[in-house]
Amino acid sequence: MDKLAVIKNKIAGEKQLQRELAVWRLSDQKIVFTNGCFDILHAGHVQSLAGAASFGNRLIVGLNSDASVKRLKAENRPIQNQDARALILAALHFVDLVVVFEEDTPENLIHLVNPDVMVKGGDYKIEDIAGAQWVLDQGGKVELIRYLDNTSSTGIINKIKKGL
Template sequence: MLEKVTGLSDLKEILHDKEDEEIVFTNGCFDILHVGHVRYLQEAKAKGDLLVVGINSDESVRQLKGKKRPIVPEMERAEMLAALEMIDYVIIFTELTAKNIISELKPDIYVKGGDYKVNELPEAEVVAEYEGRIELVKEVRGASTTNIVAEISKRY
């Protein structure tokens, strides 16, 4: 499964050879994998032919979520995502947003969860520049790493 985890230059080369396929890109922290992630990724994959998932590096997760996160290190998060059949490639990025990686990859479709609004996405401007599409998929209410951590803390 680790062959699905790749760097930017290799991924650009791979995707260049897949020009006839519709490329879908999504991103997130994916700290503790849960049913919300799985449903979201299944819906994202259904939007095109290839699904590329960008995951925030450990340092960027700390900046976004606080010093106690991530719980699962970036390479383990990448490996777990790569094991999911709907995901074709995984890439780790160090920035707080996916703007740079989207600018480099230019996926046909950029997917985010329904808890976002297109006009609030920092990546929206980049996607519009190369005339890609943004699609929102349904949020699974209550399914989040934050809620799982809170429940574990409460119980133990």
């Protein structure tokens, strides 16, 4: 079996996402959703993604597109393009699907996924999370994962710039 093909198959467009969701829901799988830029994958990302996966049977990761990251972070971001970031996320065994979204928030994608559980890092407040109220209104849950201190893509980039 071609392992790279298996990984690439976890990077989904809207039609594949809808097919997978239908299959998972038929077998009563609990769907978990989280999202982010994941510019430089670090220990904090891995910890939060693994934690998110533990809330259900299937983890879908919404990934900000390159244009969205530029708008949210800075003109010189992302460091890695969306194809590279998606591939790295899809390689994690506990990530079931990666879906790139163009908007600044994953609100539309959250409506499409309609997750049983939405997960974000503990540095967020539920009332500030895009789509959280909608998930709650649909009968889902919103969970916060403990934030791993001193881990951020920006921090790593700054260390590299300083030559550390």
